[in-house]
Amino acid sequence: MKKRVTYRDHEYIFEILPNGDLSIDGEIFSASVDQEINSVYKVTVNNHTFTVEVSSKDFTIDGENVDISIKPFIPKRSINNGSQEKKNISLKAPIPGKIAQILVKEGDIVGKNQELMILEAMKMRNRIFSPNKGKVKKICVKENTFVEQDQKLLEFENSPD
Amino acid sequence: MLGTVLIANRGEIAVRIIRACRLLNLKSIVIFSKEDSTSLHVKMANEAYSLGKGTVQETYLNIEKIIEIALTSDSDAIHPGYGFLSENPDFAERVEKEGMIFVGPSPSVLRNLGDKVESKRIAKEIGIPTIPGSDGYVSSLSEAEKIGENIGYPIIIKAAFGGGGRGMEIVENPEALEISLLGCQTIADKFFGNNKVFIERYISSPRHVEIQFLADNHHKSIHIGDRECSIQRSYQKIIEEAPSFLSVRKRNSLGEKICNLAEKLDYRNAGTAEFLWKDGDIFFNEINPRIQVEHPVTEMITGIDLVVEQLKIASNKELSINQRDIKFNGHAIEFRINAEDPLKSFYPQSGRITGLNIPGGNEVRFDTFIYPDYVFPNNYDSLIGKLIVKGNNRNDTITKSRIALNELSISGVTTNIALHNAIIASSEFQQRIITTDFLEKNKITEILLHYEKLKLAAILKTQSIQKSKQQFSPIKLNETSNGTNRWREQSKREQQRNYL
Numbered sequence: 001m002k003k004r005v006t007y008r009d010h011e012y013i014f015e016i017l018p019n020g021d022l023s024i025d026g027e028i029f030s031a032s033v034d035q036e037i038n039s040v041y042k043v044t045v046n047n048h049t050f051t052v053e054v055s056s057k058d059f060t061i062d063g064e065n066v067d068i069s070i071k072p073f074i075p076k077r078s079i080n081n082g083s084q085e086k087k088n089i090s091l092k093a094p095i096p097g098k099i100a101q102i103l104v105k106e107g108d109i110v111g112k113n114q115e116l117m118i119l120e121a122m123k124m125r126n127r128i129f130s131p132n133k134g135k136v137k138k139i140c141v142k143e144n145t146f147v148e149q150d151q152k153l154l155e156f157e158n159s160p161d
Numbered sequence: 162m163l164g165t166v167l168i169a170n171r172g173e174i175a176v177r178i179i180r181a182c183r184l185l186n187l188k189s190i191v192i193f194s195k196e197d198s199t200s201l202h203v204k205m206a207n208e209a210y211s212l213g214k215g216t217v218q219e220t221y222l223n224i225e226k227i228i229e230i231a232l233t234s235d236s237d238a239i240h241p242g243y244g245f246l247s248e249n250p251d252f253a254e255r256v257e258k259e260g261m262i263f264v265g266p267s268p269s270v271l272r273n274l275g276d277k278v279e280s281k282r283i284a285k286e287i288g289i290p291t292i293p294g295s296d297g298y299v300s301s302l303s304e305a306e307k308i309g310e311n312i313g314y315p316i317i318i319k320a321a322f323g324g325g326g327r328g329m330e331i332v333e334n335p336e337a338l339e340i341s342l343l344g345c346q347t348i349a350d351k352f353f354g355n356n357k358v359f360i361e362r363y364i365s366s367p368r369h370v371e372i373q374f375l376a377d378n379h380h381k382s383i384h385i386g387d388r389e390c391s392i393q394r395s396y397q398k399i400i401e402e403a404p405s406f407l408s409v410r411k412r413n414s415l416g417e418k419i420c421n422l423a424e425k426l427d428y429r430n431a432g433t434a435e436f437l438w439k440d441g442d443i444f445f446n447e448i449n450p451r452i453q454v455e456h457p458v459t460e461m462i463t464g465i466d467l468v469v470e471q472l473k474i475a476s477n478k479e480l481s482i483n484q485r486d487i488k489f490n491g492h493a494i495e496f497r498i499n500a501e502d503p504l505k506s507f508y509p510q511s512g513r514i515t516g517l518n519i520p521g522g523n524e525v526r527f528d529t530f531i532y533p534d535y536v537f538p539n540n541y542d543s544l545i546g547k548l549i550v551k552g553n554n555r556n557d558t559i560t561k562s563r564i565a566l567n568e569l570s571i572s573g574v575t576t577n578i579a580l581h582n583a584i585i586a587s588s589e590f591q592q593r594i595i596t597t598d599f600l601e602k603n604k605i606t607e608i609l610l611h612y613e614k615l616k617l618a619a620i621l622k623t624q625s626i627q628k629s630k631q632q633f634s635p636i637k638l639n640e641t642s643n644g645t646n647r648w649r650e651q652s653k654r655e656q657q658r659n660y661l
Contacts, residue, residue, distance in 0.1 A: 007617050008575060010504060014621060022621055024614045031622035041626075043619040050619040054627055059620050063518040063570035068620060095509055095539045121539070125327075125395070126508060144351075146216055149539070 002073040008066060013073055089131060089156045090140075093147045097121030102143050108136045109159075117141075117153060134158045162476045163187055163237045163262065168202070169227050170242030173530045173546060174452070175202035178240050181468035190234045192227060194220040196538040201530040208234055217540070221245045224252050228259055238262035238475050244542065247451040248275060264475040265430050266450045273426065274448050277321050278359050284445045287422045289415075292437070292444040294361035305342050305360060309335055312362045318342055320349030321357040328353060331363050364444070366596040367437040369393070370405045371449075372412075372419050373459045375431050375470055377480040382423040384416030385459055385467075386489055391595040392584060394507055399577070400584065401455035402494045402555070403462050406593060407443075415443070422448075431456075431471050454497065454547070457526060461493035461551040491524075492555045494562055496581045498529075498546040498571070500537055503580040503609055511539030516572030520565040524551035527569070537574055545576065555593070559585055583608040 002015045015023045021030045034049070035042040041052045053060035058067050100120040104110060110130045117128040138155040141147055165188040168178045175191055179202060182189040191206035195214040203209040210230045212220040220226075222245060231239055239256050241247035241264065250271035253263040265271070274280045278297055285291050293312045298321065299305050309316050309332070318341055320328030328349050330341040342358070350356035368391045376382035389405035390398040404412070419434045433453050435446040456467045465482065474480070500510040514535045519527050529546030531537060537545060550565050552558030566582050584590050589603050596602065 005617065005621070007620070008613070009502065010613070012614070012617060014617070016621070016625055022618045024617060024621075027611070027614055029615065029618035031618050033622065033626055041623045043622055045615045045618045045622070048615055050616060052619055052623040054623060059623070060516075060572075061616050061620055062567060063516070065516050065572035066620070068617075068624075095511070121509060127506065 004071045004073045006069045006071075087158050088137070089158060091116070091128060091131070091153045091156055092150045093119060093153055094149070095119070095121050095126065096147060096149045097126070098146050099141050099143055099153075100125060102139060102141075104136050104139075106136055106139055110134065110136060119147070119153075128153060130156065132156075132158045162478075163472065165190060165234065165236045165238075166264070166472065167192070167227075167231045167234060167236040167239045168206070168242065169221070169239050169246055170244070171197050171200060171202060171221060171530075172542065172544065173528050174242040174454075175200075176205060176530050177528055178242060178468055179205045181466065181472055184466070184469055185472055187472065190230070190236055192221070192230055194540070196540050199535060201532060201535075210234065217245075224249075224255055227252075228255055231256075231261060232259060236261060238264055238472075240264040240471070240475075241451065243451050243454060248449075250275065262475050264471055266426075266428055266432070270426050270428055271450055274450050275322060277319065277323075277447060278357075280448055281445065283426065284422060287418055287425060289418050289422065289445045290443060292361040292364065292446070295359045297359070298357045299342075299360050300357075302339055302342060305338055306335065308360045309338060312360075315363040315365070317361050317363040318345040318358050319361065320345060320353050320355075321359060322353040322355050323349065364437050364439050366598045366602070367391075367439045368406075368596055369398070369435065370407060370438050370443065371433050371435045371453075372416055373431070373433055373453075373456070373467070374416070374419050374423055375467070375474065375480060375482075376420075376423045376428045377474045378429050378477050379479050380424065381480050382420040382428070383480060383482060383484045383487065384413075384420055385463055385465060385487055387412050387415075388455055388458055389595075390455060391597055392590075392599050393597050394503075394600055398455065399497045399499070400494060400581070401458055401497075402492065402558075403458035404489055404492070407438075411443070430474050431467055454544070455495050457528065457547065457549045458493040458495045461524070461526070461549055462489050462491055463487060464490070491551050491553050492558045493549060493551040494558050496548040496550075496562070496566065497544055497577075498548060498569070498581075499543040499577045500539075500545050500574045501543045501577055502575045503577050503606060504613070507577075509539055509543040510575045511537050512574045513537070514571060514573045516570065518568060518570040520548065520568035522561070522565065525561065525565050526550075531571070545571070545574075548581075556591070559591060579612055580605065580609055583612055 002013055005012050005014055012025050017023055021028055029045050031043055031045040033041050033043050039054045043050050043052050050061055058065055098120045101118040104116050112133050114130045115127050116130055119126045119128055135157045137157045140152045140154055166182050167190040168175050179189045189206045191202045191209045192212050193203045193209055194212050212226055238261055246252040248271055250268040253271055254268040256263040281291050295308050315331055315333045318330040330345040332338050332341045345358050346356045349358055370387055370389055372387050373385040387405040387407055388401050388403045390401040392400035431452055433449045437444050437446050460467055501507045514531050514533055517533050526549040531545050550558055550562045552561045562585055569578055583605050587603055
């Protein structure tokens with residue numbers, strides 16, 4: 001049965017195959033547990049050995065704490081038909097910085113993942129993308145101004161079709 | 162000798178300078194913004210003064226406030242570190258005007274070097290090869306057309322005071338020249354307050370080489386070897402190594418020329434001359450008039466403490482090291498550990514450090530300012546530490562680095578540690594086939610994604626085994642009444658089943 005797993009802010013689709021192998025985003029991995037000492041596992045995946053520690057709330061892999069959350073996988077089509085996605089979204093600044101460039105204007109129709117703004121923070125130009133196909137309803141900031149984290153950048157109207 | 166040094170910086174470099182001050186028995190004064198009040202430099206310094214809350218302009222770039230703190234704390238000198246005010250001639254001038262010492266070159270040298278055309282002209286005079294291009298600034302289209310014809314396309318238009326990958330336009334053919342020239346002039350004016358631009362031949366996928374030098378206040382200068390910093394992401398270095406791939410003869414001849422340049426400029430303190438290398442040709446790019454992030458790789462192979470030398474020079478001491486004393490021993494690589502997500506276009510991350518494992522062993526160094534439970538702010542640079550590893554030769558160093566990178570773990574924020582693992586695992590890196598577009602060329606993010614999936618597979622496997630165990634034995638797992646570990650028994654049985 002396919003499932004969705006969120007690992008380090010990224011989502012993967014995985015499945016445990018009948019022979020014990022794992023399929024992650026279509027790539028097949030054979031994993032085996034070599035040892036287990038006080039809930040510390042030595043796991044070998046494709047010739048790489050990892051140390052996985054299990055606690056009541058999370059996992060530690062090679063010394064690093066990680067969180068995973070597993071959800072059932074529902075193919076995309078049924079998501080769209082089922083629960084209605086939010087129509088209006090406000091995009092917020094993920095980090096504080098300066099609005100270096102605004103690449104769209106109010107009323108623009110944009111595609112999914114289109115570059116909308118460039119937020120500059122300490123030499124890095126961070127691109128703000130559209131979450132979906134839709135319309136730019138309102139731009140809430142001006143070029144060359146500083147924004148705080150979570151400050152509203154623009155209002156966006158979803159139009160999936 | 163100086164008595165008290167104010168460090169006008171934060172992060173790992175502030176900590177690094179405090180260590181040098183301690184070695185020389187100098188009192189260290191630091192400054193901090195509200196976000197940095199729990200940062201390590203604040204804890205380590207002899208005295209710490211708040212810059213209050215606000216933007217970078219209101220805090221670490223606030224010249225008036227910093228000068229005021231320096232005066233009330235009776236500082237003799239100000240060490241600017243890198244970034245922030247380190248290359249600002251107005252700041253250096255102000256420091257000197259108030260009767261203090263700026264740990265760096267004089268304001269006039271900073272002014273000359275900040276102007277890319279001027280520094281290029283001086284380098285050319287000394288006989289240092291520069292990138293073919295305009296002799297000065299270009300303002301009209303007809304001038305630009307003539308230069309383009311002479312040096313051949315593609316060309317690059319650069320803002321005179323630009324930097325960090327900004328204010329540059331690559332022009333592929335004469336037809337695109339007019340719009341690119343106009344665009345670059347507009348950006349230069351908008352971001353650097355000056356619309357002056359110049360033109361150079363565009364050098365695609367070059368290698369980045371640089372030479373470290375030191376000059377004292379008594380007309381003595383020495384060059385301390387080279388570094389290669391070709392592994393970059395969005396024009397920012399992420400892996401640096403020393404020595405570079407240049408031959409000993411080439412390294413020495415460039416070093417001598419750079420010392421001549423330092424002499425001619427009346428340069429003082431530490432500096433780095435940056436070059437671009439392509440197909441056997443090497444071209445001068447710019448001089449960074451400050452300590453650099455990657456200075457430790459030079460320290461590792463020469464044994465020279467560059468920050469200590471900076472402070473000694475600022476104290477008006479003569480350089481005690483002679484050119485002939487400089488010997489290179491082995492190979493060193495530095496990995497910049499950034500709080501950023503390589504799989505999400507290097508987006509800066511922030512958060513609480515919930516776990517920290519620092520690697521150790523022979524010739525393994527980790528310079529950082531984070532500690533467990535430290536809340537890492539996202540108002541500044543994403544650099545959270547530098548792992549520096551030294552070995553007998555490059556291969557030896559790569560092996561040691563792999564072990565050290567595996568040992569290094571930081572929980573709570575996403576870092577680029579796994580990216581470094583992916584880079585050094587590539588045969589291109591191992592064979593030193595590296596250029597500034599290494600990451601794109603070798604599809605490193607794909608390798609990284611594969612690594613992430615390997616780890617995820619290990620976790621999911623562990624989880625599934627653990628789950629099935631819980632189903633088998635609803636009673637207490639760890640121990641049974643007769644003292645045997647049931648969990649282990651179970652695991653053994655299961656493994657056997659897997660192998661059957």
